[in-house]
Amino acid sequence: MAENVHTAPATVERPPALTLGPIGWLRANLFNTWYNAILTILIAWALFSIVPPLLRWAIANASGFDATSQQCRAASGACWAFVSEKLRFILFGTFPYDEQWRPLVAVAIIIMTLAAAANRRFWKPWFVAVALGALALVGVLMWGGAFGLTYVENSLWGGLPLTLILSVLGLSVAFPFSILLALGRRSDMPVVRAFSVAYIELIRGVPLVSLLFMASVMLPLFLPTGVTIDKLLRAIVAFILFEAAYMAEAIRGGLQAMPKGQYEAADALGLNYWQAMRKIILPQALAISIPPLVNTFISTFKDTSLVIIIGLYDLLGTAKAALSDPAWRGFYREAYLFIGVIYWCFCFSMSKYSRWLEKDLYRGHRR
Amino acid sequence: MAAINLHERTAVGDAIIQCLGVHKWYGEFHVLKDINLSVAKGERIVVCGPSGSGKSTLIRCLNRLEEHQKGNIVIDGIELTGNLKNIELVRREVGMVFQHFNLFPHLTVLENCTLAPIWVRKKPKAEAEAIAMKYLERVRIAEQAPKYPGQLSGGQQQRVAIARALCMNPKIMLFDEPTSALDPEMVKEVLDVMINLAESGMTMLCVTHEMGFAKSVADRVIFMDRGEIVEQAPPKEFFSNPKSDRTKLFLSQILNH
Numbered sequence: 001m002a003e004n005v006h007t008a009p010a011t012v013e014r015p016p017a018l019t020l021g022p023i024g025w026l027r028a029n030l031f032n033t034w035y036n037a038i039l040t041i042l043i044a045w046a047l048f049s050i051v052p053p054l055l056r057w058a059i060a061n062a063s064g065f066d067a068t069s070q071q072c073r074a075a076s077g078a079c080w081a082f083v084s085e086k087l088r089f090i091l092f093g094t095f096p097y098d099e100q101w102r103p104l105v106a107v108a109i110i111i112m113t114l115a116a117a118a119n120r121r122f123w124k125p126w127f128v129a130v131a132l133g134a135l136a137l138v139g140v141l142m143w144g145g146a147f148g149l150t151y152v153e154n155s156l157w158g159g160l161p162l163t164l165i166l167s168v169l170g171l172s173v174a175f176p177f178s179i180l181l182a183l184g185r186r187s188d189m190p191v192v193r194a195f196s197v198a199y200i201e202l203i204r205g206v207p208l209v210s211l212l213f214m215a216s217v218m219l220p221l222f223l224p225t226g227v228t229i230d231k232l233l234r235a236i237v238a239f240i241l242f243e244a245a246y247m248a249e250a251i252r253g254g255l256q257a258m259p260k261g262q263y264e265a266a267d268a269l270g271l272n273y274w275q276a277m278r279k280i281i282l283p284q285a286l287a288i289s290i291p292p293l294v295n296t297f298i299s300t301f302k303d304t305s306l307v308i309i310i311g312l313y314d315l316l317g318t319a320k321a322a323l324s325d326p327a328w329r330g331f332y333r334e335a336y337l338f339i340g341v342i343y344w345c346f347c348f349s350m351s352k353y354s355r356w357l358e359k360d361l362y363r364g365h366r367r
Numbered sequence: 368m369a370a371i372n373l374h375e376r377t378a379v380g381d382a383i384i385q386c387l388g389v390h391k392w393y394g395e396f397h398v399l400k401d402i403n404l405s406v407a408k409g410e411r412i413v414v415c416g417p418s419g420s421g422k423s424t425l426i427r428c429l430n431r432l433e434e435h436q437k438g439n440i441v442i443d444g445i446e447l448t449g450n451l452k453n454i455e456l457v458r459r460e461v462g463m464v465f466q467h468f469n470l471f472p473h474l475t476v477l478e479n480c481t482l483a484p485i486w487v488r489k490k491p492k493a494e495a496e497a498i499a500m501k502y503l504e505r506v507r508i509a510e511q512a513p514k515y516p517g518q519l520s521g522g523q524q525q526r527v528a529i530a531r532a533l534c535m536n537p538k539i540m541l542f543d544e545p546t547s548a549l550d551p552e553m554v555k556e557v558l559d560v561m562i563n564l565a566e567s568g569m570t571m572l573c574v575t576h577e578m579g580f581a582k583s584v585a586d587r588v589i590f591m592d593r594g595e596i597v598e599q600a601p602p603k604e605f606f607s608n609p610k611s612d613r614t615k616l617f618l619s620q621i622l623n624h
Contacts, residue, residue, distance in 0.1 A: 261469035264432055268465075269483035269535060270458035272451075279482060283473050361473075 069327050082331040083338045086322040090339065093158015093318045099150065103161040106141045109134050110164045118353055120360065131172070138165070154232045158313035160342070162232075166304040166314065170239030171297055177240065178247035179286075183277065185252055196248070203245035209306055211238045216310040235307050239300065246296045254289035255281065287361040294354035298347045315339050383408045383539060383570055384429060389438035391424060398424050399435065400594040408538075411571045413581040413602075416591035417617060422574045425591065426541045429572070430461040443538055459487060462532030466544040468524040470516035476503070476527050477512040480534045488535065495534070502530040506560045522553030526560050533564075540564065542573040578621065582606060590614045 014020075030040040061077025065084040072079035083090075092103045113134040116122050122130075142161065145151035157165075184196030203211070215238035216231060223229070258281055266276035286293075305316035313321060319335045322328070384406035391399040398421045406412060414422045427433040428440060431447050431454045440447045442457045471479050480499035484490045490498070503509040506526040508519075516524050525545055532540060542561065546554045558580050565571055565584040575581070581588050581602050588605040590598045590613075598605070598614045609615050 259469075261465060261467055262471065265463075265465065265469035265471070267432060268430055268458060268461075268463040269531070270455055270487040271483060272455060275486050279486065280471055284471075287473070 072331070079331050079334055082322075082328050082334045085328065086325070086335075089159075089322050090315070090318045090335070091159045093162065093313045093321075094156045095158065095161075096150070096152060096156070099144070099152065102141045102144070102149065102152075103157070103159070106138045106161050107164060109138055109141075110161075110168060114168065118357075135169070154230065157232070159318045160315050162307075162312060163301070163304050163314040165232075166236060166239060166307065167297075167301045170236055170243055170304075171300055173236075174240045174243040174247060177244040178251055179282065181244060181248035182251035182255060185248065186255055200245045200248055203242055204249070208238075208242050208303055209309060211242050212306060212310050214238070231310065232312065235310060235312055239304070243296060243300050247293060250289045250292035250296055251285065253292060254285035254287075257288050258285055287358070290354050290358050290361075294350055298350055301346060301350070302343060315342060381408060382406060383443050384572075385439070385441040386429075387439045387441075389425075389428065389435045389440060391421075391428065391433065391435045391437075398594050399428070402438070402596060404589070404596065406539075406570065406572065409568050409570055411565045411569075411584050411586045412573065412589060413585040413587075414572060414574045414589045414591060415576065415578075415581065415617070415621075416597075420591040421594040422589075422591045423543050426543060426572050426574055429539075429541060430458050430463055432463075455487075459535060460538045461541060462535055462537035462539070463541045464525070464528050464532055464543065464545045466548050468516070468521070468528045468548075470524055470528055470531070472516050475513055475515055476508070476519070479516065479527060480531045483531075484534050498536075499530070499534050502533045503527070505533070505563070506530045520553060521549045522556045525549065525553075525557045529557075529560055529564070539570045539572070542571065542575065544574050544576070546575065546577055576621065578606070590617065592617070 031037040057077050059077075061075060063072050063075040063077065063079055063081060065080050067075070067079065067081040069079075069081070072081055088097070088100055092100045095103050113131055117127065117131065138161075140146055140149070142157060142165075143152060143154065181196050181200060184192045185200065187193045187196070212235060215234040219234060220228065262280055262284065263276065266280045271279065304314050307314055308317040308320070316339060319339045323330075323332055323335055382405040384404065386402050386404040389399055389402040389404075390397070402425060404425075414426065416422045424433055428435045428447075429442060435447075443460055445453050445457050447453065447457060470476075471482070474482065477496065477499055480503065481492065481495040484495040484498060485492060488495075500509055500512065503512055506529055508523055508526050508530070511519060511523060511527070516527065519527065529545075545561070546557050549557060554577070558577060561571075561573070561580065562584055573580070573585075585602050587599055588602050589596055590605070590609075590611075592613045598609065598611050600610075605614075606618065609618055
């Protein structure tokens with residue numbers, strides 16, 4: 001009997017031709033129901049009416065990268081000369097022009113460190129030292145005042161390095177803090193729990209803008225006269241406080257999704273609280289929390305543009321400032337499209353990476 | 368303390384588990400009522416009873432997964448109180464196997480087994496792995512060591528869970544309905560491992576409905592109902608000549624289906 005099971009039938013019956021090939025695909029995916037067919041036609045019409053004009057504006061009618069602003073105004077298409085003219089200002093802000101290789105190298109270091117941190121092989125305690133080393137290097141490059149580099153005060157920093165420093169430093173300090181808050185919120189100790197709940201609810205209850213204002217305007221009121229805290233540092237602290245509360249809630253979701261049996265098994269084996277958290281609970285809870293955490297990461301990255309209200313010029317700020325040059329006034333479409341593309345590249349890589357990481361963490365051990 | 372004299376085996380060696388007048392409530396609900404139990408070293412005990420009778424709660428009190436509110440529980444000379452240090456000491460000596468295995472899904476089978484020896488017993492990694500392989504061998508699953516729990520069948524997972532508990536070299540093993548969540552064809556492989564363990568002289572407390580297991584390896588069968596120990600006796604006596612009506616009813620329900 002067993003041999004017969006695997007013998008092929010004499011004739012192989014093919015599925016009906018209309019379910020195969022491109023026509024079959026169209027029928028199955030785009031025109032399988034009448035409302036789907038209507039949607040398909042509507043979307044095709046929308047694409048047809050948007051894409052060609054956009055391409056005409058961006059490419060066909062655009063003036064070249066080295067056009068003057070007069071030539072640009074004469075042309076009906078995009079003025080990419082604005083971007084090439086203002087590129088270094090948008091990317092590096094008011095950093096001294098001749099020294100702008102320094103923020104460029106700093107950005108490269110930050111991106112390389114992030115790329116390395118994305119690799120699970122480097123998820124080891126010693127990598128913290130590497131990251132701190134990279135941070136110190138970025139600090140030296142940006143501030144200077146050592147190794148023959150001229151000193152540049154941080155009120156002159158701007159553009160992409162500022163955006164990256166604010167978000168990367170803010171998130172990486174907020175992350176461990178948020179884990180403690182999430183654990184605190186689920187703690188058996190009433191005082192710890194009350195503090196965590198109060199902190200999270202207080203911070204989540206106010207807009208980030210008001211927190212930034214408080215950090216820049218209110219905080220100095222509480223400090224003794226003569227003591228000032230750097231504006232950039234205050235902004236970073238505000239980000240850390242804010243993001244820690246949001247991430248703590250994302251992580252709490254992961255903790256709550258953990259089956260009780262995992263806690264009990266860890267207890268029954270004699271692991272103490274911190275061992276159980278570190279080895280059993282957090283590795284699984286954080287993996288579950290990846291989607292909401294990345295959501296927070298992405299919104300933080302974009303929220304850094306709010307620092308403009310306390311006088312810091314991040315990527316969006318420098319683009320706006322570039323538009324205020326009378327010679328190039330009015331090319332806001334080009335400016336926003338350009339920085340939009342930069343923001344999108346970073347956010348999309350985060351989102352791509354998180355999806356890969358989720359798969360990688362779950363490989364082999366799906367329940 | 369009549370329990371101790373019920374069976375001659377209990378007189379051999381010292382009591383490794385002592386429960387004296389143990390009570391537990393869930394809110395207003397009285398789940399354990401005046402439990403007195405003494406278990407000798409090397410004794411094999413099967414705890415049975417209808418669902419909700421408190422049998423799981425009882426053995427979960429023995430390693431403080433549940434807290435009792437009245438009475439004393441002394442395990443291997445250490446009393447279980449709110450003292451965290453004592454609780455950790457007791458848990459090192461008491462292995463537990465759960466109904467739903469509770470393996471750590473993000474760790475391999477080998478890592479599941481070496482985690483506690485490395486972190487709790489502070490054993491070097493190589494030694495912990497050697498011990499783990501020894502016990503995985505013993506539950507006949509050594510070839511699965513590099514796999515993740517999710518890749519194993521229920522019976523295999525439960526055998527890993529037993530090996531994981533044994534790796535801590537416990538003095539007492541608690542089993543909380545270890546075969547209840549298994550597909551029927553996998554029950555035997557787990558029971559075989561448990562019988563093998565019982566023959567090695569391990570002190571075992573096992574909550575189970577496997578009456579065959581109780582008959583063949585238990586020294587004493589404890590019947591619980593509504594939070595009380597109703598009856599305890601050696602298996603022969605327990606099954607052939609139950610004393611109380613509640614026991615008779617339970618046995619008639621469980622044996623004649």
